[in-house]
Amino acid sequence: MVKPMTIMIKRKHPYFFAEVSGIDLAASLTNDTLAEILDAFAAHSVLLFRKQVLDDESQIAFSEHIGPLEKNITATFGNSRPEISKISNVDTNGNLLETGSHDEIFLRGNSVWHTDSSFKIVPALGSALSAREVPPTGGETEFADMRAAY
Helix, strand or coil, X not given: CCCCCCCEEEECCCCCCEEEECCCCCCCCCHHHHHHHHHHXXXXXXEEECCCCCCHHHHHHHHCCCCCCCCCCCXXXXXXXXXCCCCCCECCCCCECCCCCHXXXXXXXXXXXXXXXXXXXXXXXXXXXXXXXXXXXXXXXXXXXXXXXX
């Protein structure tokens, strides 16, 4: 059953970025709610949905409403699905990655400014990030709006 939701979209920055509340992304969403989310994404570029409880399957199900999903050709950090890229500084056993290990070196590219999938013939429309475990300090993700920069 599709549960009606009253979502609120609050602009957090003058050029881009909004917070969306009053929604459960793991639930079935109405076409009107999905249209509202897509309109907000077009207007704000970056949307924040706080306190969502999404496993990989729920995140994939929601993301498929936005557009076709990119599939990874390699599995890293115990990915269960090719649509999910797990970014972590711990291995599948919960141990910190060794400095200089293949996976640790691979992750260094995520620590500097980059645009996801910009090297592809058809670049990504966007990226959906879901923080499952975060450190008490550090670990922030920064965003830039190239429409505003232009």
